[in-house]
Amino acid sequence: MDEMQESIKNYVVKEYVEDDTELTFDSPLISGGIVDSFSMVSLKRFLENKYNISIPDDKATPEAFDSVNKICALVREYVK
Amino acid sequence: MAYTDKTRGMYSEILTGLKSAGLFKQERYIHSAQAADIEVEFPAGASLKKVINICANNYLGMSSHPEVVKAAHEGLDSHGYGMSSVRFICGTQDIHRTLEQMVTKFLGTEDTILFPSCMDANAGVFEAVLTKDDVMISDRLVHASIIDGIRLCSAMHDTFKHSDMEHLEEKLQLHNDKRLKCVITDGVFSMDGDTARLDKMVELCEKYDALLFVDDSHSSGFIGKTGRGTHEHCGVMGKIDILTTTFGKGLGGASGGCVSGRKELVEMCRQKARPYLFSNTIAPPVVAGVIKVLEILSASTDRRDKLESNTAFWRKGLIDAGLIIKAGDTPIVPVMLFNAKLAQDVSRDLYDEGIYAIGFFFPVVPQGQARIRTQISAGHEINHLEKALDAFRKVGKKYNILGKTKLEIIEMYGM
Numbered sequence: 001m002d003e004m005q006e007s008i009k010n011y012v013v014k015e016y017v018e019d020d021t022e023l024t025f026d027s028p029l030i031s032g033g034i035v036d037s038f039s040m041v042s043l044k045r046f047l048e049n050k051y052n053i054s055i056p057d058d059k060a061t062p063e064a065f066d067s068v069n070k071i072c073a074l075v076r077e078y079v080k
Numbered sequence: 081m082a083y084t085d086k087t088r089g090m091y092s093e094i095l096t097g098l099k100s101a102g103l104f105k106q107e108r109y110i111h112s113a114q115a116a117d118i119e120v121e122f123p124a125g126a127s128l129k130k131v132i133n134i135c136a137n138n139y140l141g142m143s144s145h146p147e148v149v150k151a152a153h154e155g156l157d158s159h160g161y162g163m164s165s166v167r168f169i170c171g172t173q174d175i176h177r178t179l180e181q182m183v184t185k186f187l188g189t190e191d192t193i194l195f196p197s198c199m200d201a202n203a204g205v206f207e208a209v210l211t212k213d214d215v216m217i218s219d220r221l222v223h224a225s226i227i228d229g230i231r232l233c234s235a236m237h238d239t240f241k242h243s244d245m246e247h248l249e250e251k252l253q254l255h256n257d258k259r260l261k262c263v264i265t266d267g268v269f270s271m272d273g274d275t276a277r278l279d280k281m282v283e284l285c286e287k288y289d290a291l292l293f294v295d296d297s298h299s300s301g302f303i304g305k306t307g308r309g310t311h312e313h314c315g316v317m318g319k320i321d322i323l324t325t326t327f328g329k330g331l332g333g334a335s336g337g338c339v340s341g342r343k344e345l346v347e348m349c350r351q352k353a354r355p356y357l358f359s360n361t362i363a364p365p366v367v368a369g370v371i372k373v374l375e376i377l378s379a380s381t382d383r384r385d386k387l388e389s390n391t392a393f394w395r396k397g398l399i400d401a402g403l404i405i406k407a408g409d410t411p412i413v414p415v416m417l418f419n420a421k422l423a424q425d426v427s428r429d430l431y432d433e434g435i436y437a438i439g440f441f442f443p444v445v446p447q448g449q450a451r452i453r454t455q456i457s458a459g460h461e462i463n464h465l466e467k468a469l470d471a472f473r474k475v476g477k478k479y480n481i482l483g484k485t486k487l488e489i490i491e492m493y494g495m
Binding site for chain 2: 018036038039041042045046049
């Protein structure tokens with residue numbers, strides 16, 4: 001577990017989880033119905049602001065955002 | 081393309097799947113005019129049954145109001161059946177503009193444009209006024225027609241938790257770099273019957289320089305002291321930038337809708353909104369009927385006052401009976417049953433008792449929040465509501481849910 005995983009997980013829980021669903025780093029976010037595809041935009045903006053990166057729209061796919069670990073992998077591609 | 085056996089089989093399989101999942105919708109044929117007392121054929125081929133209707137959007141009882149019916153007849157005689165044209169070619173009559181001006185005055189806005197339905201108004205408005213440089217920030221429980229309109233618009237889209245003003249403010253801060261921010265909400269939410277906090281939303285929109293969009297379809301005509309809508313109720317008349325509503329509920333019950341609000345935004349719709357540009361507008365007899373509805377509602381608040389007292393009677397009756405309802409003061413009163421099968425069983429038994437009310441369950445409402453949605457009307461008399469309460473008590477007793485908590489009901493029937 002690293003700081004990025006924890007930080008992104010905390011954001012997802014605060015932003016999208018409205019009951020007591022337990023979230024792991026591999027929980028399916030989009031395909032599991034936790035994050036709706038409309039709400040991905042705020043997640044993308046959060047990541048861009050926090051890590052000072054720019055994620056191209058064609059890389060911000062539902063698949064790439066489907067778990068905390070997948071999001072971390074995407075972010076690491078753009079962090080200098 | 082030939083409609084092959086393979087194609088037919090594919091669709092049959094999908095429809096069978098809907099049936100086995102309990103998601104197949106069946107129409108019930110009503111053989112009378114829409115009213116508190118109706119005659120229903122259900123299932124198809126069954127003999128007619130007289131029932132009390134407590135699931136229509138006929139909030140003000142205008143669907144069969146004799147003066148409205150008479151006005152529609154007169155409109156048919158004077159202006160014909162249809163226009164055979166979209167508005168900007170040769171489909172605009174004097175009465176269309178008259179209705180737009182009357183709606184503007186009634187809602188306290190700057191201008192109004194008619195659409196064939198509020199579904200069309202919501203489908204067309206965002207694309208007409210926003211671009212890819214803008215952001216739409218919507219409540220997570222807005223109506224499906226708004227979701228469709230948002231999908232058709234190139235602006236960025238984000239959401240905030242239902243009625244959570246702190247979360248909305250965070251989103252306004254997050255997107256503060258966009259050219260335009262548009263906050264989007266229902267006035268009264270159709271499934272829970274709760275009311276948007278428009279006073280706070282106006283405050284936030286002013287603070288962050290954002291537009292405010294409100295769909296007041298379940299409010300126009302009866303929410304607020306003189307029935308102008310949620311903006312009147314919240315004390316923010318004149319401060320809603322884009323207001324959409326329908327003439328298919330409180331304001332008559334036939335069909336049609338509109339976008340009302342800032343005159344430049346309304347003009348943008350007249351120039352660019354595709355459902356306005358590429359579809360015939362509201363038919364003349366319906367226009368004449370809605371004009372009469374607005375005349376009646378502008379002259380007296382008797383009907384919305386009666387609806388208010390009927391609603392209070394109904395809510396108290398359900399609570400006294402020991403049923404769980406969603407808190408609020410609107411005529412949308414969900415009776416919470418939590419379990420989908422229980423909601424369907426209660427609906428069927430109520431029908432047997434002469435009460436027409438429908439069960440709603442996932443995916444129309446969230447999992448574990450199945451309910452009977454009841455809707456009260458000024459067309460109901462107290463004896464209608466007393467009969468309906470008797471039926472709820474009888475059916476509630478049968479299922480042993482009277483006086484039970486949510487947890488106890490879930491323990492008995494599951495989520």
